[in-house]
């Protein structure tokens with residue numbers, strides 16, 4: 029066993045519960061479908077990919093990995109391509125009655141996945157706290173694990189078999205991105221798990237995923253995000269207008285949060301009839317997910333944790349420009365109110381020419 033030392037009882041329990049469940053259900057797991065959230069991030073991809081590997085090696089069940097939306101970020105596309113992660117877009121009819129569904133990095137009832145309402149899941153593995161426990165045969169929710177893929181990694185590490193380089197590389201990158209380079213890895217076993225998978229990593233592939241070559245539209249969108257930025261007190265807001273993928277919205281938000289003296293950053297982008305918003309904060313105790321849910325008004329439209337939140341609302345494929353602008357302004361106004369920033373101060377445009 030190559031289980032990390034100092035694993036606290038809770039983490040052991042989660043990994044053990046998962047292994048026990050797979051063992052018990054080994055003859056009734058097929059056909060298994062693993063569902064990630066829409067616009068899957070590296071943590072969702074790593075959790076799904078590692079679960080697929082675990083189920084295949086441990087109980088011999090082949091599964092397929094599904095997502096909604098798109099894989100947008102250049103890093104994430106490179107992750108999928110270089111690690112040869114086979115993912116399938118959710119289409120109508122994939123959730124057949126006989127299919128067993130495992131959700132990773134999301135839950136039934138969350139607005140960010142394609143899982144049918146009122147359907148019971150087989151397995152849920154997630155790091156996001158939820159108001160009501162999801163309907164599933166096994167539910168593992170650990171809000172302090174840093175990244176959902178940590179839970180799957182710990183189960184894999186408790187197996188005698190070595191972790192293949194492609195799976196280990198996915199896990200390492202998933203942990204790094206979800207914990208902001210381990211800054212949010214507050215529990216010792218998260219760091220231990222990272223170090224344990226790192227030993228099996230393909231470092232060259234990891235470096236290529238982290239430093240990809242980027243297309244023209246990335247720089248065009250980033251330039252727009254910088255020029256459009258307005259600052260009121262410690263809040264920066266930037267509306268990108270039309271974007272090719274919602275991942276650009278979160279990427280620009282992360283980039284702009286680095287502007288000195290900011291505490292909060294909100295970036296929006298219009299994509300396929302929906303207004304996508306990303307909220308980032310560097311306040312240690314802030315709950316960005318809660319704040320963004322309040323700003324959206326409807327709870328299921330947004331989600332997140334600590335420093336990171338995202339959400340989207342329908343505006344309409346044919347909506348006129350005024351409808352989009354109105355929604356952008358409403359979100360901004362509600363966020364300012366929530367952060368107690370007076371709307372009477374004229375916002376600065378620090379980077380406009």
Ligand SMILES: [Mn+2]
Nearest residue numbers: 071133176206
């Ligand atoms: Mn995650």
